[in-house]
Amino acid sequence: MGKALGIHLDIELNGGGLDGFLVENFELLQSLLARGSIGAGTASDAWSKYLEAIKKTLEEIERLHRNYLHQGTLKARDEFYSKRTALFLTLEAQLDSMAAYGAGLRNRGKIKHALDISTKRYLHGGEIKGYAEKISGVAKAANWVKKGAYLGMALEVASTELSIRNACVLGREDECKKAMYVERSSLVAGLGLGGIGGKVGGVLGPIVCVALGVPTGGTATFACAVLGGAAGGIAGGEFGEMLGERVGEILYEAVR
Amino acid sequence: MSNLHLAVLGVLAIISPYLMFAIWIFVAHRYLDRIESALSNSRMVAVNREIYSHAGLLGKVMRLGSISAMLSMKYFSVRKVLLDSDDLAKAPAELQKLLVRLWSIQIFLIALIVLFFVWIEYWR
Numbered sequence: 001m002g003k004a005l006g007i008h009l010d011i012e013l014n015g016g017g018l019d020g021f022l023v024e025n026f027e028l029l030q031s032l033l034a035r036g037s038i039g040a041g042t043a044s045d046a047w048s049k050y051l052e053a054i055k056k057t058l059e060e061i062e063r064l065h066r067n068y069l070h071q072g073t074l075k076a077r078d079e080f081y082s083k084r085t086a087l088f089l090t091l092e093a094q095l096d097s098m099a100a101y102g103a104g105l106r107n108r109g110k111i112k113h114a115l116d117i118s119t120k121r122y123l124h125g126g127e128i129k130g131y132a133e134k135i136s137g138v139a140k141a142a143n144w145v146k147k148g149a150y151l152g153m154a155l156e157v158a159s160t161e162l163s164i165r166n167a168c169v170l171g172r173e174d175e176c177k178k179a180m181y182v183e184r185s186s187l188v189a190g191l192g193l194g195g196i197g198g199k200v201g202g203v204l205g206p207i208v209c210v211a212l213g214v215p216t217g218g219t220a221t222f223a224c225a226v227l228g229g230a231a232g233g234i235a236g237g238e239f240g241e242m243l244g245e246r247v248g249e250i251l252y253e254a255v256r
Numbered sequence: 257m258s259n260l261h262l263a264v265l266g267v268l269a270i271i272s273p274y275l276m277f278a279i280w281i282f283v284a285h286r287y288l289d290r291i292e293s294a295l296s297n298s299r300m301v302a303v304n305r306e307i308y309s310h311a312g313l314l315g316k317v318m319r320l321g322s323i324s325a326m327l328s329m330k331y332f333s334v335r336k337v338l339l340d341s342d343d344l345a346k347a348p349a350e351l352q353k354l355l356v357r358l359w360s361i362q363i364f365l366i367a368l369i370v371l372f373f374v375w376i377e378y379w380r
Contacts, residue, residue, distance in 0.1 A: 185270060188270050192273035192277075199280075199317065199318065200321075202321075203322045206300070207322065207333075210299070211336040221303055221307060222307055225308075240273075242373070243369065243373045246373065246376055247269065250266050251267065253259050254259040254260045254262070
């Protein structure tokens with residue numbers, strides 16, 4: 001996805017122009033862009049919600065440092081440590097979930113080390129070093145994930161236009177015209193059926209899981225929604241592309 | 257059937273999911289709060305609200321879709337304690353009927369599109 005995004009940005013920066021690089025690497029580019037299907041982004045809104053929750057806990061930890069540590073009294077410190085332990089436990093549970101991918105804080109051992117928090121350093125410097133960056137990093141990840149579906153759609157559109165331009169540059173006029181019908185119809189059908197497939201999968205996933213006895217609430221049901229949505233989206237998208245191609249060919253034959 | 261007729265059918269097939277989605281958005285915007293408050297004691301309604309509460313309009317469509325799917329499998333949903341039977345008794349019957357119809361139309365539409373593809377690809 002990262003590679004595909006880079007290439008997409010490259011295309012954008014080049015004003016969508018067809019330079020030698022695009023023509024030479026067409027096959028690679030096309031397959032990379034086509035994989036950025038909307039399927040993966042179907043349940044991304046729910047995923048971003050988990051990242052937002054992590055961000056909120058991080059902000060609460062920072063607020064706690066600010067409010068208690070500078071008071072300096074013994075009572076305030078005791079209260080600080082007990083509250084911080086509770087927040088760390090919350091954060092640990094949040095990071096344990098598969099939805100925390102993207103937060104950049106997983107599998108770093110003790111939570112205090114992962115966050116790089118030192119009480120002593122805070123008392124000297126008055127700030128948690130690099131903490132703001134961590135919070136903004138998680139916020140950025142949440143924002144990107146939220147846009148996952150739209151990013152996937154943008155990649156699909158870019159991939160389609162790339163195919164058409166390639167056919168128009170390398171092929172004859174009728175091949176170019178046919179590519180316009182086939183590729184665009186495939187795009188419209190792929191997005192539409194991918195969306196409806198993702199919706200049906202995302203709806204049925206949690207129902208099936210809960211009916212099978214998976215505990216309600218938390219990570220498990222959420223994972224069912226993500227997996228169901230992604231599976232439905234990918235299946236619907238792939239089928240839609242095949243259908244769209246055939247319809248595009250028929251349409252081309254009809255108007256020729 | 258001429259190519260032109262087939263092309264018209266094909267275009268209808270590929271734009272119908274968008275029309276379906278537009279209907280879902282309209283119904284979700286209009287009736288979701290009403291049906292969710294009527295089914296407030298149902299386990300799965302609460303779960304969905306938790307999963308999709310921050311997902312905006314798309315989340316609303318997913319929540320309504322889930323309720324519609326469960327209403328379409330009413331006995332299964334009550335048996336598996338996804339829906340509360342008392343909730344079902346007091347939820348507006350007209351609204352339940354509308355949601356069941358909407359879900360059925362969606363499944364029927366998907367089946368129809370698949371059949372159309374099989375027809376143009378293999379039988380024609």
